[in-house]
Amino acid sequence: MTISREFHPYRSAFIQEKTLAKKELSKSEKDFKWKKRKYDASAIFGDINTHDEFERVSEEKNVFSMVFTNLKDIKEEALFPCEIFDGNEAWIGKDAIGKYKYFTGEPFNEAVAYSIFDLLLCFQGVQGKGYTQQRKFVRDELINLLNVFNGDADWEQKEREKYIENIHILTLFKNQEFQAKYPNLFKKIKSYLYVLEDMLIHGQKFINIEKRNEKNNSIFSMYASQSKVSPASFSNVVKRFKELGFLFAEEKRVTFFDKRIQSECLTNTTFYSFPLYSETFFKEIEESLKHNKGHK
Incomplete structure (x- = not known):
């Protein structure tokens, strides 16, 4: 029927x-x-x-x-x-x-x-x-x-998994045992962990095959106004995490529509991306910080 x-x-x-x-x-x-x-x-x-x-x-x-x-x-x-x-x-x-x-x-x-x-x-x-x-x-x-192979969607899936894993592993620093394992690293990042978590959560929303760099990492822009810190603090946070290797930043020329003049314009925008965090990754940074500390 x-x-x-x-x-x-x-x-x-x-x-x-x-x-x-x-x-x-x-x-x-x-x-x-x-x-x-x-x-x-x-x-x-x-x-x-x-x-x-x-x-x-x-x-x-x-x-x-x-x-x-x-x-x-x-x-x-x-x-x-x-x-x-x-x-x-x-x-x-x-x-x-x-x-x-x-x-x-x-x-x-x-x-x-x-x-x-x-x-x-x-x-x-x-x-x-x-x-x-x-x-x-x-x-x-x-x-x-x-049985559908969806090409670049594999990349998208892996990127999402990377962001989820990064957010998860950062939460381990709330554990005292984990802090004791990486004392020098924890000292460097403890005051700014929440900002890095916010950046990961924000960046996760913009995973798209059209937005990736030559290293095949998802890229996104974020401004101090989208964080919980002042512009000066946000700049310092980015600088510190870049130095540690937790975060990559690159400046690109992008087009935007300026409503004031009703026309498209070019501007410089900073795009961020992340490596995959792991205990091995943390261990290498901890050893480097310990080594540098020993030579002061």
């Missing part, structure tokens, strides 16, 4: 609907029905270069039938018994803006539309703290299931 839009109004799934779906899919008999499978969609997707592009294209294709065994033979726009909510009918089709959704609702009542990512987030085993990390987990899961 093909659906009739007249009798099936719908709305997007919000947190309450996602929570209900997650509760239902946690039941063993339903989880068993929703088995995921691998499907080679590389030819269908073509050349994908970024995660954003992958997400966009994956919502423009009917990937529900590709990755879920119980949906592989379901025809688009055809009603079938929903296997999430008992008593509901469901269908797979495009919403008003052309994105594929899994629609589910009681007969003749308003339906709820779940995107492929909405649905994947409802299954057990999703890892990550908070929505951003969990969304990344299911996106990577979908890339793997569909």
Whole structure:
């Protein structure tokens, strides 16, 4: 039976609907029905270069039938018994803006539309703290299931992981044992750790393949007004972390639109980037500081 839009109004799934779906899919008999499978969609997707592009294209294709065994033979726009909510009918089709959704609702009542990512987030085993990390987990899961190689998105993923790891390892300096392990280094950075953490959090928002330097590091700009310190202090913080090797800075000529004269202008802007932090990285800096201290 093909659906009739007249009798099936719908709305997007919000947190309450996602929570209900997650509760239902946690039941063993339903989880068993929703088995995921691998499907080679590389030819269908073509050349994908970024995660954003992958997400966009994956919502423009009917990937529900590709990755879920119980949906592989379901025809688009055809009603079938929903296997999430008992008593509901469901269908797979495009919403008003052309994105594929899994629609589910009681007969003749308003339906709820779940995107492929909405649905994947409802299954057990999703890892990550908070929505951003969990969304990344299911996106990577979908890339793997569909056998889609998305080129430079690998770089983007590694950069995001680098920023997450850097933020994590900086928090270890709150541990006295870690401070005792790198006493000279801790003395140098303890007053400014929070500024460096803020820069990492800020820079993480601008990871984009269009914004990377010749060393293949993500670059971003940040100003004192975006930090919690004065311009003079921000300048000193940047100088200190550059000297230690915690931070790279490079000046570039960039174009910006000046509203006062309604024209594009050139200006010099400082861009920042980061190496990957590790205990080996800290150990090398600590040894260097200890050596320099011994020669004073």
